[in-house]
Structure formats: C-alpha cells, structure tokens
Amino acid sequence: MKLLVTGGAGYIGSHVVRAAEAAGHSIVVVDDLSTGVTARIDSEFVHLDLSSETAQLTLENLMRKHEFDSVIHLAARKQVGQSVEQPERYYLDNIGGLANLLLAMRNSNLKSLVFSSSAATYGMPDVDSVTEDYPGVPINPYGETKLIGEWMVKNAKVWGLKGVNLRYFNVAGCAVPELNDTAPLNLIPIAIAALKAGKSPIVFGEDYPTADGSCIRDYVHVSDLAAAHVSAVDYLTQSERPFDTFNVGTGTGASVFEVLAELKIASGIDFEVSVGPRRAGDPPKLVANVSRIEKVLGFSAKHNLKDIVKSAWDAS
Ligand SMILES: NC(=O)c1ccc[n+]([C@@H]2O[C@H](COP(=O)([O-])OP(=O)(O)OC[C@H]3O[C@@H](n4cnc5c(N)ncnc54)[C@H](O)[C@@H]3O)[C@@H](O)[C@H]2O)c1
Structure with missing residues (x-):
C-alpha cells in the first residue's frame, strides 16, 4: 500500500515508517521538523507544518499526486507541561493540524x-x-487534544472515513540507535540523561499506594508499537466499522524503582536514586487492558521491560 505518515521524522513516526517499509508499504513522510530529525527520514519527504494556513491545500495536492491508501497521523506536540503553559499552541497544532488533514x-x-x-x-x-471504555477525563490540554482528536476521527464517519485511534501507553526503547528518542521527557530517557551527566535519577514520590510506593506504568517497546500501526492499517482495509479505539501496551505494569533496577543492569552502573516529591497529576497506576487489541488486531507486544531499557541504554 501507499501510505502518508505525518510526524515520520519523530521518534515513534520513524519507527512506524521502518516497520511499514519492512511490511512492503511505500511511504511519504510529512513533517515540520519542529522536533523531528532529518537523519531519521529514509523515504520521500515533504516539509510542512500541518497547522499552517496553506497546509490543507498542500496536502490535497499531495494526496491527488500519490493516491494514498491510508494515512498514519503522528504529527503533534506532546509535552504535557508545555501544554499547560501554552494551551492555545496545543489546540492549534494538534487539533488544527488534524482538522486540516481531515x-x-x-x-x-x-x-x-x-x-x-x-x-x-x-x-x-x-x-x-484501564479498558478503552473507561470514562476517562484528561487532566491537561495535551490529553484534551488527543481526546478531541479521537472524536474528530469518529465524527468523520459522516463522509465515510474509517479510523483507528491507537492509545499509546508509555513508549520507550529503540530499534536502531539512529531512531533513538533524543528528547528526555519520559522516565527512561530522563534517567539515562541524568546518568550520563553523572547525576542520580530522581523518583517523584515513593508514598503512592503501590507495592514499592512509586508510580506504576505500562512500558511498551517502540518497535511493538510500530508493528501495531502496520496491523491497524491492514485491519482498516477489511473492517466495515467506521472507527475503533485500541490501547497499545503490554498489559503489565512496572514501577519506577523496577525500571531503574533494570537500568542498573543495562548500564552496569550501581547508581544511587534520589527521591523527590510527587508531581501533580501523576496517577499511581496506569496500565493498559490489552484484550481488545489482542482479539481484534491479533497484536501483542513481543518485548519486555528488560528489552526496552537495554535498547534505550545501548542507543544512548
Ligand atoms: N512518546 C510517547 O510516549 C507518546 C505517548 C502517547 C502518544 N504519543 C503521540 O505519538 C506521536 C509521536 O510522538 P513522538 O514521541 O514520536 O514525538 P516526536 O516529537 O518525536 O514526533 C512528533 C513529530 O511530529 C512533527 N510535528 C509536530 N507538529 C507538527 C506539525 N504541526 N506539522 C508537521 N509536523 C509536526 C515533529 O517535527 C516530529 O517529527 C504524537 O502524536 C504524540 O502525541 C507519544
């Protein structure tokens, strides 16, 4: 198939492009390189800000030229704290960009x-x-833009769109070093950056109602997540349904202390851990129920936490 991948110069998008190419698809990447990296792009590339005034027309011309079979839309701003500071920018980029695309x-x-x-x-x-039907309420503008984006995909059934919303849990790890996550915004890259700077990784809160007191998350390897996109594109060719929403995780949680224990093994460094106060808005536990994606897409993650942490360390 011929696929348009927005945000294909990003950390996850570049893994999706590689996985789709390996599955035999042909790719055109659209990206504004705001956080994307040129060196990650190995396919035809169009430099475009999806939220710009000219984006819709440029995309239409591109779509007429290439006659794509499907679009994978990853381009977005993703920093929770920045979304609280600059909500308008997040609404414009994430919602406006998707509106232009649709x-x-x-x-x-x-x-x-x-x-x-x-x-x-x-x-x-x-x-x-958490199952996909859980009536969640986002607690920051970033999460709101993603929920509104899902509604936009759902509501486009009025003109015949078939859509799949993939709700990623904590994405980490790396397939090949040149696609590594270069922005230290999540636990594993933040902890690795601290170690490289000779500092102690910080655990934010050890008084949560969990076994070791630190927060529990569902870490999914970026290569598994990329494979889920390829399955979703295939699924869309057969599905009669206007839209579906799937969690993408492993179904297993790991605490911050457990992740850092794996990092000690991967790095070979017996580092100290600093403990800081809780951060606002961190739920104690966020783990995916993955029954739906297993049943409908036949997807299950192949990599475990050890693979994730080791691949991230080796690529750093
Ligand atoms: N990394 C995670 O843990 C995680 C978790 C859940 C969801 N997501 C979502 O996955 C997607 C990809 O995230 P990532 O981690 O690869 O981030 P990233 O910042 O590495 O990639 C985003 C890409 O989109 C591009 N982009 C941003 N705004 C654009 C615009 N207006 N027009 C064109 N291109 C634009 C950037 O240049 C970049 O290449 C995002 O939609 C993000 O919200 C990420």
Whole structure:
C-alpha cells in the first residue's frame, strides 16, 4: 500500500515508517521538523507544518499526486507541561493540524486513517487496568487534544472515513540507535540523561499506594508499537466499522524503582536514586487492558521491560 505518515521524522513516526517499509508499504513522510530529525527520514519527504494556513491545500495536492491508501497521523506536540503553559499552541497544532488533514482527506476521497492517541486521554483512572471504555477525563490540554482528536476521527464517519485511534501507553526503547528518542521527557530517557551527566535519577514520590510506593506504568517497546500501526492499517482495509479505539501496551505494569533496577543492569552502573516529591497529576497506576487489541488486531507486544531499557541504554 501507499501510505502518508505525518510526524515520520519523530521518534515513534520513524519507527512506524521502518516497520511499514519492512511490511512492503511505500511511504511519504510529512513533517515540520519542529522536533523531528532529518537523519531519521529514509523515504520521500515533504516539509510542512500541518497547522499552517496553506497546509490543507498542500496536502490535497499531495494526496491527488500519490493516491494514498491510508494515512498514519503522528504529527503533534506532546509535552504535557508545555501544554499547560501554552494551551492555545496545543489546540492549534494538534487539533488544527488534524482538522486540516481531515479536510484534505475528505476533499481527496481518502478514507482510511490511523491516529496517534494517548493514555493521557484517561486522566487519573482508579482501576487496576484501564479498558478503552473507561470514562476517562484528561487532566491537561495535551490529553484534551488527543481526546478531541479521537472524536474528530469518529465524527468523520459522516463522509465515510474509517479510523483507528491507537492509545499509546508509555513508549520507550529503540530499534536502531539512529531512531533513538533524543528528547528526555519520559522516565527512561530522563534517567539515562541524568546518568550520563553523572547525576542520580530522581523518583517523584515513593508514598503512592503501590507495592514499592512509586508510580506504576505500562512500558511498551517502540518497535511493538510500530508493528501495531502496520496491523491497524491492514485491519482498516477489511473492517466495515467506521472507527475503533485500541490501547497499545503490554498489559503489565512496572514501577519506577523496577525500571531503574533494570537500568542498573543495562548500564552496569550501581547508581544511587534520589527521591523527590510527587508531581501533580501523576496517577499511581496506569496500565493498559490489552484484550481488545489482542482479539481484534491479533497484536501483542513481543518485548519486555528488560528489552526496552537495554535498547534505550545501548542507543544512548
Ligand atoms: N512518546 C510517547 O510516549 C507518546 C505517548 C502517547 C502518544 N504519543 C503521540 O505519538 C506521536 C509521536 O510522538 P513522538 O514521541 O514520536 O514525538 P516526536 O516529537 O518525536 O514526533 C512528533 C513529530 O511530529 C512533527 N510535528 C509536530 N507538529 C507538527 C506539525 N504541526 N506539522 C508537521 N509536523 C509536526 C515533529 O517535527 C516530529 O517529527 C504524537 O502524536 C504524540 O502525541 C507519544
């Protein structure tokens, strides 16, 4: 198939492009390189800010030229703290960018879309593992933009769009070093950056109601997540349903202390851990229920926490 991948110069997008190419698909990447890296791009590339005034027309021309079978939309801003400081920018980029994309798809009769959503749509769920039907409420503008994005995909059924919303949990690890996550925004890259700077990784809160007191998250290897996109694109070719939403995780949680224990093994450094206060808005436990994606897409993650941490360390 011929696929348009937005955000394909990013950490996850570049892994998706490699996985889709390996599955035999042909790719065109659209990215504004705001956080993307040119060296990660190995396919045809169009430099474009999806939220710009000219984006819709440029996309329509591109869609007419290439006659894509499907779109994988990853391009977005993703920093929770920045979204609280600059909510308008997040609404413009994440929601405005998707609106331009959907308008162009509608006008070009392109009716298949995989959308990068996030577990941030759940807010602070108070359950052991969260199903897609859990009535979550996002607690920051970033999470809101992802939930609104899902609604936009759902509502486009009025003109025949078939969409899949993939709610990623904690994405980490790396397939090959040149695609590594270079922005230290999540626990594993932050802890690795601290170690490289000769500092102690910080655990934010050890008084949560969990076995060791630190927060529990569902870490999914970026290569597994990329494979889920390829499965989703295939699924869209057969599905009669207007839209579906799937959690993408492993179904297993790991605490911050457990992740750091794996990092000690991977790095061979017996580092000290500093403990700081809790951060606002961190749920104690956020783990995916993965029954739906296993059943419908036949997807299950192949990599465990050890693989994730080791691949991230080796690529750093
Ligand atoms: N990394 C995670 O843990 C995680 C978790 C849940 C969801 N997501 C989502 O996955 C997607 C990819 O995230 P990532 O971690 O690869 O981030 P990233 O910053 O590495 O990639 C985002 C890419 O989109 C591009 N981009 C951003 N705004 C754009 C715009 N207006 N027009 C064109 N290109 C634009 C950037 O240049 C970059 O290449 C995002 O939608 C993010 O919200 C990420």
